[in-house]
Amino acid sequence: MMLVAMPVRAADQQFITIGTAGVTGIYYPAGGAICRIVNEGRSEHGVRCSMEATLGSIANVEKIRKGELEFGFVQSDWQHHAFNGTSVFEEEGAFPDLRSVFSLHAxxxxxxxxxxxxxxxxxxxxxxxxxxxxxxxxxxxxxxxxxxxxxxxxxxxxxxxxxxxxxxxxxxxxxxxxxxxxxxxxxxxxxxxxxxxxxxxxxxxxxxxxxxxxxxxxxxxxxxxxxxxxxxxxxxxxYGVVATVVTSAKLPDSIVYTLVETVFDGFESFNGLHPALTHLKARDMAGVAMAAPLHPGALKFFSEKGLLPAR
Incomplete structure (x- = not known):
């Protein structure tokens, strides 16, 4: 008997937004690359992705904290400060629910x-x-x-x-x-x-x-x-930092898993969508040490694929 994949009903779709930065930087086209790959498979996994131009790392952290974004690009230094409540985040305090998804370019x-x-x-x-x-x-x-x-x-x-x-x-x-x-x-x-x-x-x-x-x-x-x-x-x-993608611990594991799986399964296509992404390696994206813990959805995918460094 032949099985036919049924499209996801509109009512079952999950909508996610990725906070990027200004349109002339790298976060904006990188966000577009992620959404393009995710949306190509939305009839199968039910996740629909859009991106939002923002002021960048600090704005993305604040919007994720408020529940206004599901994902965001954040420099690794500001991820460190947000998670620990230091520097510009000292007044608002630590963001213990901040979670890493993967890292990108330097x-x-x-x-x-x-x-x-x-x-x-x-x-x-x-x-x-x-x-x-x-x-x-x-x-x-x-x-x-x-x-x-x-x-x-x-x-x-x-x-x-x-x-x-x-x-x-x-x-x-x-x-x-x-x-x-x-x-x-x-x-x-x-x-x-x-x-x-x-x-x-x-x-x-x-x-x-x-x-x-x-x-x-x-x-x-x-x-x-x-x-x-x-x-x-x-x-x-x-000197520099690493660009990272982050989310909140409150986001369901299934959504984070779907985004990570889709990006990594379409890795060659993702690499080719911007010159800054060309030299990325999957193991490095999963294994770079980040201040915030990996979201369980990302951890599950990386563990299944053997991409995490030996402890």
């Missing part, structure tokens, strides 16, 4: 200046006009951490602005700012857009500065922006 602290600027290192930017990122974004909060670690106050800068990712290229090339800061995966559309409007350079950190910076920030890691991007002849040394 994101590097990036400072972009015009090619004719005299700035050579992070320290040279003292007294400059720097764009920290959209107000309330993970980049803005990470810039505040950088300023603090360098021993500066914001009064040491001529001005700190909050142009968003669609405005910052014009602001830099038009002379409204001297530099802009991002904590972002590469290649990044916003930097490519800037390079099309004017000549640019990326500023790195020397080893001594990196050692000092990382000593008291275990949620950061050494990384670099590869040569070949944006006309770079040499890699640019920096």
């Amino acid at each position: 994101e590097a602290a990036t400072l972009v200046v015009r090619s004719e600027a005299s700035y050579k290192t992070f320290d040279d930017l003292k007294g400059a006009r720097v764009n920290a990122g959209s107000e309330g974004s993970g980049s803005e909060a990470s810039f505040s951490v950088l300023v603090d670690r360098l021993g500066w106050s914001e009064s040491d800068l001529q001005g700190v602005t909050n142009f968003n990712s669609t405005e910052v290229a014009e602001a830099l090339c038009g002379g409204q700012i001297d530099a802009y800061f991002l904590l972002i995966g590469h290649p990044a559309g916003v930097i490519e857009e800037t390079a099309e409007q004017c000549g640019i350079r990326l500023i790195g950190m020397d080893d001594k500065s990196l050692d000092t910076f990382l000593e008291h920030a275990p949620y950061y890691m050494r990384t670099e922006i590869p040569a070949g991007l944006y006309g770079l002849e040499q890699p640019v040394a920096s």
Whole structure:
């Protein structure tokens, strides 16, 4: 007897929304990639996915905490702070129900200046006009951490602005700012857009500065922006984080399992949907240590597939 798969009834469908970030960053197309793969199989598993452009990591954590999002992209440093109730989350307190789903690409602290600027290192930017990122974004909060670690106050800068990712290229090339800061995966559309409007350079950190910076920030890691991007002849040394997908412990295991299963079963397709995702490996996405525990739905899938590191 032949069995025929029956479509899921509309009443049985589950709707999920993934919080991303601005449309010129990587979270937005990565969220689109996840939703595209999930929605291709929605008649079988009953999960329908949409994405929401947000201010980024911190906004996504807050929306998940309030039940306004099911999933969100969050930098690993802000995942750490949210779970533990530190830094910008100190007033609201720890988010013990925050759960990891999987990790994605590395994101590097990036400072972009015009090619004719005299700035050579992070320290040279003292007294400059720097764009920290959209107000309330993970980049803005990470810039505040950088300023603090360098021993500066914001009064040491001529001005700190909050142009968003669609405005910052014009602001830099038009002379409204001297530099802009991002904590972002590469290649990044916003930097490519800037390079099309004017000549640019990326500023790195020397080893001594990196050692000092990382000593008291275990949620950061050494990384670099590869040569070949944006006309770079040499890699640019920096520090960074890992992009992660998170959810709440309150979300049913079956929904999280379905999302993870769908992404990993369509892994080759997912890899090809954005250049920043090209070098991802399934074992790394499951095994990177994250502050928040794995959601049971993700843990079940990774255990079944043998993707978790040996303990």
